[in-house]
Amino acid sequence: MSGNERKYIDEAFDTNWIAPLGPHIDAFEKEIAAYTNVKDAAAVSSGTAAIHLALQLLNVRNGDKVFCSSFTFVASANPICYLGAEPIFIDSEPETWNMSPRALELAIRDALKEGWLPKAVIVVNLYGQSAKMSELMTICNQYDVPVIEDAAESLGSTYKGKQSGSFGKFGIFSFNGNKIITTSGGGMIVSDDVELLRKARFLATQARDTAPHYQHSTIGYNYRMSNLLAAVGRAQLEVLNERVEARRAVFKKYEEAFLNRSGIHFMPELEYSKSNRWLTAMTINEQETGVTIPMLLEALAEQNIEARPVWKPLHMQPIFTGARFYAHSEDNAVCEQLFKTGICLPSGSSMSVVDQVRVVDCINEVLNNCGSQSAQTA
Numbered sequence: 558m559s560g561n562e563r564k565y566i567d568e569a570f571d572t573n574w575i576a577p578l579g580p581h582i583d584a585f586e587k588e589i590a591a592y593t594n595v596k597d598a599a600a601v602s603s604g605t606a607a608i609h610l611a612l613q614l615l616n617v618r619n620g621d622k623v624f625c626s627s628f629t630f631v632a633s634a635n636p637i638c639y640l641g642a643e644p645i646f647i648d649s650e651p652e653t654w655n656m657s658p659r660a661l662e663l664a665i666r667d668a669l670k671e672g673w674l675p676k677a678v679i680v681v682n683l684y685g686q687s688a689k690m691s692e693l694m695t696i697c698n699q700y701d702v703p704v705i706e707d708a709a710e711s712l713g714s715t716y717k718g719k720q721s722g723s724f725g726k727f728g729i730f731s732f733n734g735n736k737i738i739t740t741s742g743g744g745m746i747v748s749d750d751v752e753l754l755r756k757a758r759f760l761a762t763q764a765r766d767t768a769p770h771y772q773h774s775t776i777g778y779n780y781r782m783s784n785l786l787a788a789v790g791r792a793q794l795e796v797l798n799e800r801v802e803a804r805r806a807v808f809k810k811y812e813e814a815f816l817n818r819s820g821i822h823f824m825p826e827l828e829y830s831k832s833n834r835w836l837t838a839m840t841i842n843e844q845e846t847g848v849t850i851p852m853l854l855e856a857l858a859e860q861n862i863e864a865r866p867v868w869k870p871l872h873m874q875p876i877f878t879g880a881r882f883y884a885h886s887e888d889n890a891v892c893e894q895l896f897k898t899g900i901c902l903p904s905g906s907s908m909s910v911v912d913q914v915r916v917v918d919c920i921n922e923v924l925n926n927c928g929s930q931s932a933q934t935a
């Protein structure tokens with residue numbers, strides 16, 4: 558928390574705005590829209606709900622097909638299934654770890670050969686790094702396929718000077734407890750289409766028709782954010798830029814610590830983009846270091862340091878067995894390789910230097926021990 562959360566919550570209590578809607582919601586929506594430089598924003602109960610509504614607003618239905626990044630958290634694709642549509646997964650490319658324009662183009666050409674087009678493309682900005690939005694938007698615009706930008710992890714990042722989340726027809730953000738700013742749980746849809754966002758709010762409040770009685774002609778959801786949580790979100794947004802700088806500083810320290818180690822590479826950042834570095838992610842080459850991800854995770858866990866593997870690609874998940882997947886190139890599924898070699902290090906905005914040195918020391922110890930072992934066996 559940053560400091561002002563309690564003040565804004567007290568304000569909500571003092572004015573008795575505890576009911577889901579209220580002035581903090583309206584203000585939080587305006588502030589997110591202003592920050593990301595889009596026309597409007599609709600606050601909802603989670604990032605997942607935001608994706609669900611965005612798909613619904615694009616008329617995704619039973620039997621439709623939706624393209625989605627494979628290298629992401631499962632929440633990017635689950636809403637496709639809520640609507641009875643079929644997810645088709647697209648590989649990453651090495652420069653951003655995000656959706657490969659080449660694989661996307663291949664997938665679209667294949668679809669056209671079969672006489673259909675995807676109803677939408679969900680592009681994810683992983684760990685804060687923007688995907689190659691220019692290339693991806695050019696392809697999607699060429700075929701008139703709308704893009705939903707899953708910016709759940711990239712609020713505060715920029716690409717070619719524009720805010721992450723502001724490129725597609727819809728952008729979605731998450732304020733879950735683990736994200737760069739949080740309302741404990743919550744989400745937002747942003748768009749320049751004010752009319753569709755009005756519809757998003759309508760669907761998110763049980764789709765209640767304008768009538769003196771309770772009348773419904775569409776199936777709706779209970780997906781709105783509460784006024785209390787929006788109060789928290791407003792205070793968090795005030796410190797977003799500081800958080801981005803703090804996370805970038807954490808990333809930079811890790812990068813510097815392993816600068817002279819061969820076989821260790823950090824998640825790249827495109828020259829013309831700025832990542833919020835939500836999580837510091839790196840890869841470790843087993844041949845060069847003799848160290849695998851499970852070895853590293855175990856050594857860190859022994860020191861009570863929590864690290865995580867990178868996301869397991871969705872096309873490799875049991876729930877998506879048999880789903881179609883388009884690789885970056887014939888002999889190279891980039892996200893499968895990243896899954897084998899990638900790890901997310903502790904990256905909290907308030908991480909102390911002492912804690913970070915502990916993490917670095919622990920990793921160095923594993924590298925020194927195993928490095929010499931593999932040298933001996935060689």
Ligand SMILES: *Cc1c(COP(=O)(O)O)cnc(C)c1O
Nearest residue numbers: 603604605630632633709731733
């Ligand atoms: C966190 C996250 C979501 C889901 O957001 P929730 O608010 O947890 O529902 C979706 N996509 C990505 C990439 C995420 O990291």
